[in-house]
Amino acid sequence: MKVQKEKFFNFLSRKRLKNTNQRVVILEAFLRQKSHLSTEDFYRQLRKKHPGIGYATVHRTLKLFAECGIAAERNFGDGQMRFEVSREDEHHDHLVCTACSRIFEFENQQIEQLQREVAQTYNFQISDHRLELYGLCSDCRPQTTSAPQGASPANL
């Protein structure tokens, strides 16, 4: 967390932006939150402790986080922008439960490697990627795991 804070403050001074109370509060709340919150949800949560802070400020500050690299914007196709703390080194992908909306993270180096190979085939220079698996998490899936997949024909 230290690292991220420094990174943000460096970013501010580099860009000659001002270090305000609100920004500090939002930064700390952001680094403390665990899940992939939408701006709206994050704002609502923040508001409990800091009723004075406006939505616009939260929105703008999250954008700043993304710009300076301590936040990653995520979009799981539900029309809400989500932010998560992004760590220097690691990259992860997501399992999204379509029933309970919980989001799980995973990391798989083999997949990453194959992606690089695909890109190379197309002579494509990757700057980012997204991989999401949608379905039912272990709590939400019907029962045990014996049936062969393909029971619900409408889904891709």
Add this chain to the structure above:
Amino acid sequence: MKVQKEKFFNFLSRKRLKNTNQRVVILEAFLRQKSHLSTEDFYRQLRKKHPGIGYATVHRTLKLFAECGIAAERNFGDGQMRFEVSREDEHHDHLVCTACSRIFEFENQQIEQLQREVAQTYNFQISDHRLELYGLCSDCRPQTTSAPQGASPANL
């Protein structure tokens, strides 16, 4: 294309929906189009030949296509919904050029297999997935390929 048409008409009668002129026109235009068009772009293109058709109808009909399985909704994070013809058998993923916005398709069974393995690890029942690689296509990337990556620090 025959297959998709039948599928749609079957869907209509199964749901006791009516087979209108507009739907036929939109269906044929949709099956004919190649790229990943947004509703807006598709509508504009359609309008050249069929000025009478309204946006709402196009939108609703594309949704029907998606519901009956002959279209897949795509969202590349630019705030536009896109539709593509989806074929029974194959699944593909996308390379999205961040410079020229062109979209390339690829298929990789190894990645698909690894995804299934990841899901199994989490006891997750996959119903869908999305994988997109963002970056510069061969036409848009700076030059040749000799430099080690990491020149632009701000990008993930």
Add this chain to the structure above:
DNA sequence: TTGTATTTTGATTTCCGTTTTCAATTTCTA
């Protein structure tokens, strides 16, 4: 410190794509 230029804030409005509404029209069934 204080003065002052500059940035930031927060309430509100604007934007923009998606979705709904509703009266008029079309389709389907008996």
Add this chain to the structure above:
DNA sequence: TAGAAATTGAAAACGGAAATCAAAATACAA
């Protein structure tokens, strides 16, 4: 062919992101 039911298209409503703007806060120089 009549009548019930679904569809159409124009327009309005919606929802989240982003912009606006006057008032407030900040940083820097003297």
